[in-house]
Amino acid sequence: MKKVLVLGGGTAGVETAIFLKKEGFDVELVSDRDFFYIYPISIWIPTGEVGLDSISIPLKDLSESHGFKVTVDEVERISASDMKVYLKNSGERSDFDYLVIALGQSKIKHEGIEHTLSICGSPQEALKIRERIEDLIKIGKGKIAFGFGGNPRAKEAVRGGPVFEILFNTHNYLKKLGIRDNFELIFFAPMEKPGARLGEKALKMLDRMFNKMGIKRFTGKKIKRFTQNSVVFEDGSSVEADLILFTPGGTGHPVIKNSDLPQTEAGFIKIEDSCQVVGFENIYAAGDVVSIEGPEWKAKQGHLAEVMGRNIAHNIAVKEGIKSGEPKGYKEHINIFCLMDMGNGGGLAYRSENKALLIPLPVIGHYLKKGWGVYYKLSKLGKIPRIPGM
Ligand SMILES: Cc1cc2nc3c(=O)[nH]c(=O)nc-3n(C[C@H](O)[C@H](O)[C@H](O)COP(=O)(O)OP(=O)(O)OC[C@H]3O[C@@H](n4cnc5c(N)ncnc54)[C@H](O)[C@@H]3O)c2cc1C
Known part of the structure; x- marks a missing residue:
């Protein structure tokens, strides 16, 4: 053989x-x-x-x-x-x-990238994010910036979904702890319309969520570099943060x-x-x-x-x-098929040649994704049958 x-x-x-x-x-x-x-x-x-x-x-x-x-x-x-x-x-x-x-x-290496952490990196990096968020919770207040970048040489090598997911999950986590008001959550991305590939409906929904959750946005500004506690944009402006969670474009x-x-x-x-x-x-x-x-x-x-x-x-x-x-x-x-989790619900985004859908799934969305995780592990191990396409 x-x-x-x-x-x-x-x-x-x-x-x-x-x-x-x-x-x-x-x-x-x-x-x-x-x-x-x-x-x-x-x-x-x-x-x-x-x-x-x-x-x-x-x-x-x-x-x-x-x-x-x-x-x-x-x-x-x-x-x-x-x-x-x-x-x-x-x-x-x-x-x-x-x-x-x-x-x-791999990921594009921006100047000062060592001052940031990405959810799309190694498992150890994800654990480090948890540690840094917990440190801020112990202090009782903080400013966290969440962002993602692109690669002009490969437009498909963008990983925005997980960044939105950890942003919304962090918001809901802090809310559950009763300390959300002591935190400033910021979103930044160089694109004018981050998330646009999911379609117009998804963009509108993201917009509503940012407003509802009180998340400040800095979009359409190219990133120049990172420092230990700031994101510096090409136009000379900057955003300060205690923790920067950034996923660069893929390479x-x-x-x-x-x-x-x-x-x-x-x-x-x-x-x-x-x-x-x-x-x-x-x-x-x-x-x-x-x-x-x-x-x-x-x-x-x-x-x-x-x-x-x-x-x-x-x-x-x-x-x-x-x-x-x-x-x-x-x-x-x-196609794009993505169950975007928000910590207290989710949204099912689907994009194909003819369709761009976003179905809000309050509460159930979160448990569906949790359930998918269990199904995925068991089916990979051959313990339960695979559902075609999942
Ligand atoms: C945080 C996050 C959330 C995501 N959420 C979704 C989602 O909800 N839905 C969805 O469809 N997609 C999602 N994606 C995208 C999806 O996970 C990727 O498209 C997929 O993992 C790509 O699979 P891959 O095998 O090509 O790469 P990977 O899964 O990255 O696997 C690469 C493997 O190669 C190994 N490797 C690397 N370098 C070497 C080396 N030099 N020698 C030996 N081994 C090496 C690595 O250890 C790893 O095991 C998400 C991605 C991330 C990062």
């Missing part, structure tokens, strides 16, 4: 490994973490609703459930032209027939940028609709590491990363003659 080496143990890598095993391949997954970190439900770490354990799945457990091998190691270099991968501890690897790259993305993973893989200006891998890397017969890539093609509002999301993973397993199986059928593409699956 042909061997597939999957690089990355996140949303795309795990889904690819599970489905490659279903097709009968010999699969080894390499990850620098020994657990799968479920980003969408990490938004409750800052307010202490969840700990790391409840939003992670040990890769060992996934390996036992699905039968793929796991190697915990760091990918240092990829040489696509001679099908070699270099790992920090295990050294050079070329003992595979197919390579799947699912290493995720290519350093391993990809330093490789011979075909890539965009921003360092994202160029792929065909089938997820095959352009010009490389036996190399595929999935998830945040790739450049996606589609409508102006396109976004990189977990469900798309999973579709890519499943398609890769199918497409390699078809190529190997294990099954019949046509190769499957990712482009027809581009």
Whole structure:
């Protein structure tokens, strides 16, 4: 049986490994973490609703459930032209027939970024956010700035949803503690209309929520740099804060940028609709590491990363003659599907070629997302059946 080496143990890598095993391949997954970190439900770490354990799945457990091998190691270099991968501890690897790259993305490094923390970073960074919020709660007052940036070279590499989610959750957490009035919550972003890709209805709803929650906004101002306690904009103005929670625009993973893989200006891998890397017969890539093609509002999301993973397993199986059928593409699956949590409810945002919907889900929205988290963990481990598309 042909061997597939999957690089990355996140949303795309795990889904690819599970489905490659279903097709009968010999699969080894390499990850620098020994657990799968479920980003969408990490938004409750800052307010202490969840700990790391409840939003992670040990890769060992996934390996036992699905039968793929796991190697915990760091990918240092990829040489696509001679099908070699270099790992920090295990050294050079070329003992595979197919390579799947699912290493995720990196973030743009603004001047003074070390003075900020992001919910879209490492699990340790999310814990640090929690610690800093708790420190301010102990003092009893504070000023917290929440923001996100973009990448002009890759407009789809923006992660605004989780920033709105931790902002609204923090508001509701402070309210529950009865100290919201002692805190100033600020939102900043360089775009004129942050969140616009969700559609006009979502923008209006966000606007109403900001007003209702008393959150000050600084939008349409390009960020120049950060200092320990301020965000400095290009027009010379600035915003002071005790804590700055900022998620920069995404950029290519350093391993990809330093490789011979075909890539965009921003360092994202160029792929065909089938997820095959352009010009490389036996190399595929999935998830945040790739450049996606589609409508102006396109976004990189977990469900798309999973579709890519499943398609890769199918497409390699078809190529190997294990099954019949046509190769499957990712482009027809581009949409935005997001249950945005607010701590005391939520909103279901959906965007496709013909529709832009935002359905407010007071109270129930929060519990739906909580329920999804439980379902996701159990279904990944094969303990309950998967619902198609979720
Ligand atoms: C806070 C947050 C909330 C989100 N909420 C939603 C949501 O509600 N809905 C939705 O659809 N999407 C959401 N997303 C987006 C979604 O999580 C991503 O699109 C998805 O995780 C991408 O999967 P990936 O496998 O490409 O990358 P990742 O999940 O980032 O996985 C990359 C993996 O590669 C590993 N890795 C990286 N570098 C190396 C290396 N050098 N060597 C070995 N291993 C390495 C990492 O440890 C990680 O396991 C959210 C993202 C964030 C950050």
